[in-house]
Amino acid sequence: MPMTTADTEPVLKVVDLSLSYLTRQGPLQAVQSVSFELGRGQSLGLVGESGCGKTSIANCLMRLLPDNGRLTSGQILLDGQDLVPLSEEEMRHFRWGQMAMVFQAAMNALDPVYRVGQQVVEAIEAHGVEVTTAGARERVARLFRMVGLDPQLMERYPHEFSGGMRQRAVIAMALACDPSVIIADEPTTALDVIVQDRLLRELKGVQRELSMSMIYISHDIGVVAEVTDRIGVMYAGRLVELGDTADVFGAPMHPYTAALMSSFPSISGEKHELETLPGEPPNLANPPAGCPFHPRCAYATEECREEFPAQVQRGSRWTACWHPLTDMAGVGQ
Amino acid sequence: MTSYLARRAGQMVLTLFLIVTLTFFLVQAQPGDYATFYSLNPDIPAEAREQIKASFGLDKPLWQQYLVHMKNTFTGNFGVSFGHYPRPVMEVLAERLPRTVVLFLSATAVSFYVGFFLGKAIAWRRGGVLEYAATISGATLFTAFTPAFALMMIWIFAFKLGWLPVGKFLDPLIWRGAEVSANHVFSYMLATAAVFIAFAFLTLLAARKLGRLGTGRMPFLVIAGGAAVIPIVWAFTGVGYLALDILRHMILPIATLTLISFAGTMLLTRNSMLETMREDYVMAARAKGLPEKVVRDRHAARNALLPVITSLVYSLIFAIDGSVIIEGVFSWPGTGMTLLEAVRSEDLPLVMGSMVFIGLFSLLAHVIVDVLYVYLDPRIRYQ
Numbered sequence: 001m002p003m004t005t006a007d008t009e010p011v012l013k014v015v016d017l018s019l020s021y022l023t024r025q026g027p028l029q030a031v032q033s034v035s036f037e038l039g040r041g042q043s044l045g046l047v048g049e050s051g052c053g054k055t056s057i058a059n060c061l062m063r064l065l066p067d068n069g070r071l072t073s074g075q076i077l078l079d080g081q082d083l084v085p086l087s088e089e090e091m092r093h094f095r096w097g098q099m100a101m102v103f104q105a106a107m108n109a110l111d112p113v114y115r116v117g118q119q120v121v122e123a124i125e126a127h128g129v130e131v132t133t134a135g136a137r138e139r140v141a142r143l144f145r146m147v148g149l150d151p152q153l154m155e156r157y158p159h160e161f162s163g164g165m166r167q168r169a170v171i172a173m174a175l176a177c178d179p180s181v182i183i184a185d186e187p188t189t190a191l192d193v194i195v196q197d198r199l200l201r202e203l204k205g206v207q208r209e210l211s212m213s214m215i216y217i218s219h220d221i222g223v224v225a226e227v228t229d230r231i232g233v234m235y236a237g238r239l240v241e242l243g244d245t246a247d248v249f250g251a252p253m254h255p256y257t258a259a260l261m262s263s264f265p266s267i268s269g270e271k272h273e274l275e276t277l278p279g280e281p282p283n284l285a286n287p288p289a290g291c292p293f294h295p296r297c298a299y300a301t302e303e304c305r306e307e308f309p310a311q312v313q314r315g316s317r318w319t320a321c322w323h324p325l326t327d328m329a330g331v332g333q
Numbered sequence: 334m335t336s337y338l339a340r341r342a343g344q345m346v347l348t349l350f351l352i353v354t355l356t357f358f359l360v361q362a363q364p365g366d367y368a369t370f371y372s373l374n375p376d377i378p379a380e381a382r383e384q385i386k387a388s389f390g391l392d393k394p395l396w397q398q399y400l401v402h403m404k405n406t407f408t409g410n411f412g413v414s415f416g417h418y419p420r421p422v423m424e425v426l427a428e429r430l431p432r433t434v435v436l437f438l439s440a441t442a443v444s445f446y447v448g449f450f451l452g453k454a455i456a457w458r459r460g461g462v463l464e465y466a467a468t469i470s471g472a473t474l475f476t477a478f479t480p481a482f483a484l485m486m487i488w489i490f491a492f493k494l495g496w497l498p499v500g501k502f503l504d505p506l507i508w509r510g511a512e513v514s515a516n517h518v519f520s521y522m523l524a525t526a527a528v529f530i531a532f533a534f535l536t537l538l539a540a541r542k543l544g545r546l547g548t549g550r551m552p553f554l555v556i557a558g559g560a561a562v563i564p565i566v567w568a569f570t571g572v573g574y575l576a577l578d579i580l581r582h583m584i585l586p587i588a589t590l591t592l593i594s595f596a597g598t599m600l601l602t603r604n605s606m607l608e609t610m611r612e613d614y615v616m617a618a619r620a621k622g623l624p625e626k627v628v629r630d631r632h633a634a635r636n637a638l639l640p641v642i643t644s645l646v647y648s649l650i651f652a653i654d655g656s657v658i659i660e661g662v663f664s665w666p667g668t669g670m671t672l673l674e675a676v677r678s679e680d681l682p683l684v685m686g687s688m689v690f691i692g693l694f695s696l697l698a699h700v701i702v703d704v705l706y707v708y709l710d711p712r713i714r715y716q
Contacts, residue, residue, distance in 0.1 A: 094622070111635075127622060
């Protein structure tokens with residue numbers, strides 16, 4: 001259900017974010033000129049193939065880039081405060097306090113040598129959310145109940161948890177300091193479908209209940225469609241389409257979005273042959289000129305090969321394409 | 334856990350049996366026996382020779398000697414040393430063993446601490462000056478020829494600078510006229526160290542139980558306070574200057590051992606750290622907004638410690654059998670020296686006695702580390 005965000009200032013605003021990794025083959029442009037806004041209480045999905053820069057954006061928002069990662073341009077405005085120029089120590093207070101993360105590999109996001117509850121308490125104490133240890137523990141017990149875990153499990157170690165329990169614990173940990181933004185990076189990928197589905201509903205429920213804003217990153221567009229209000233489609237480090245989830249799924253504007261959707265099966269939708277997209281994503285150390293999708297695009301023309309397209313705006317959504325599929329009806333054609 | 338320890342004890346007895354057997358036959362495999370020293374003397378008549386042999390029991394067939402040894406060893410009778418006749422083996426060892434244990438245990442602790450501290454620092458800040466300095470000097474010292482390096486240390490600090498004694502356990506000039514024996518003072522020093530370690534351990538344990546009240550500098554101030562009391566107490570005993578003399582004799586060997594061996598722990602910690610630093614839970618710890626030091630020490634280094642602890646077993650064994658070379662160069666009267674002398678003179682009871690203790694302690698070191706592992710890594714449980 002799309003929310004109206006026009007009247008309120010977005011909680012998170014990313015402006016012209018570019019990021020590259022220094023590699024032996026030269027700089028690798030992982031994210032290029034990405035801009036988006038996240039409204040208060042809204043959830044935004046980022047989808048795309050592996051290596052398209054989704055996780056890089058997540059890490060970049062938390063300023064947790066690996067040593068060879070370089071932020072080459074852009075602003076990350078959290079409640080109007082730009083996070084990019086902050087020192088490591090200043091940034092420390094924003095991490096978890098304002099913006100928390102549900103990790104891609106929740107299996108390994110818990111330190112094996114400490115009790116699970118203690119690891120959540122640690123975050124609470126680091127940000128002074130609760131003054132006493134008893135208060136912090138009480139808070140963790142509440143969080144555990146909220147994500148469907150028995151508070152007694154606080155005293156257990158991560159290896160005693162099942163995959164689903166660990167993921168719940170990691171979600172509880174993300175909620176520990178009442179952050180205004182939660183970044184969920186493939187939070188359910190490692191789980192089986194049934195647990196995944198239940199967890200998604202709970203995550204969505206918690207997000208609504210606490211009216212938090214969420215960025216949901218996944219390669220699984222089915223999952224993203226279920227939990228997000230808006231969706232951004234990424235290809236080769238660029239955001240190529242952004243709009244309300246229902247609109248984008250109803251009528252994709254970018255050929256890549258259409259291709260991505262037709263390569264996923266749908267239970268509720270009409271039956272169609274799953275299509276595969278020929279070719280591979282481009283090498284980001286040496287991206288093709290113009291639109292990076294042109295080597296795989298059926299509609300590519302001369303201008304696609306020469307220049308990256310400008311945004312084509314339509315209502316609350318836009319796409320960066322020379323030949324947007326505006327008149328196409330239906331999905332996956 | 335109890336049944337596990339019981340099973341381990343059973344295994345230890347079996348292993349000890351094998352060690353003793355092997356040692357017995359290895360020593361016997363050397364040409365000659367203890368009596369040879371006497372029997373080669375032409376002034377001793379043939380009957381007296383046979384009598385000496387018989388008095389040591391060396392005239393009996395080998396299998397009989399072996400059985401007698403085994404029975405005595407496992408009933409706690411280590412016999413009388415041939416070389417230190419008529420002192421019992423136990424008495425010789427009771428004097429020598431603590432000296433070696435204290436020297437090498439201190440050196441192990443210092444070098445483990447230095448190695449772990451440097452290892453985690455150079456892994457955390459890679460490519461710094463410290464990394465190059467520590468790696469190059471550490472590797473150089475690690476591969477240095479031990480006797481030459483030990484002699485160089487003596488030459489610099491004892492001979493040229495004159496800061497520390499050249500070697501030995503104590504300075505006879507200082508001890509002249511002292512009313513207590515060195516062993517007496519030394520045993521009191523051991524008791525002091527044991528009490529202090531227990532105190533420090535309990536303080537840290539209490540700090541952990543107290544939760545946030547106990548964090549920060551407080552527990553360390555308490556421990557430092559406890560340490561400050563020690564010299565005051567010793568000053569009142571009147572033998573403090575004697576203890577200080579023994580301490581002064583320990584500095585150079587400990588420093589030498591530390592310099593030679595810290596690189597092992599350091600490089601192991603560094604590699605282990607570089608692995609744990611890539612783990613998701615370290616990134617998660619940083620994402621949680623924990624201070625750098627907490628991320629490094631409580632998450633990265635804490636997990637990196639696990640494989641490093643394994644290497645501690647070997648250093649602990651080193652702490653019991655000592656190093657013949659280090660003890661030799663520093664004239665330190667410990668078990669390393671004793672064992673070497675005993676083997677060379679075929680002092681069978683002393684060799685056997687030393688080996689039983691070395692075997693026992695190395696087996697114990699393994700058990701201690703295995704038990705330590707349970708506390709360090711909650712994933713490990715013994716059935």
